[in-house]
Amino acid sequence: MDETLKPLRIPPQISLYADKHNVSHLVQHMVISLVVDQPDDPISYLISFLQRRRVECPRVMLLGPPAVGxxxxxxxxxxxxxxxxxxxxxxxxxxxxxxxxxxxxxxxxxxxxxxxxxxxxxxxxxxxxxx
Known part of the structure; x- marks a missing residue:
């Protein structure tokens, strides 16, 4: 059977791992950087990106009048x-x-x-x- 036609066997735990470690957030930042910078060598660019990049946490500030929860x-x-x-x-x-x-x-x-x-x-x- 052709390797490209084989069904992927991805374990269901992968989504839990990705959520726990914010993998989707990291991939989003990587893709944005690739599109914006358009490097000549994307692989070495991504390697240096991961070495220098600090993973960012979500930041939220809530403001509002008193007693609204x-x-x-x-x-x-x-x-x-x-x-x-x-x-x-x-x-x-x-x-x-x-x-x-x-x-x-x-x-x-x-x-x-x-x-x-x-x-x-x-x-x-x-x-x-x-x-």
Missing amino acids: KHTLAKRLSTKLRAVHVTVEGLLQGQSEQSRLSKQEASAEVLVQLLQQRLREKDCFHRVSSV
């Missing part, structure tokens, strides 16, 4: 996307007793600094770097 939705999304759920309360909770501010007292500049510091921590940085 932002916190509940954010908790669900963080579980579904396996992402860290960062809140203002969580940012302020890490402060020392002397510098602890209430949510109302915290200025926008202080919150931005705390958020940038929090996003540099290991659990927020490239949670899916092994594909």
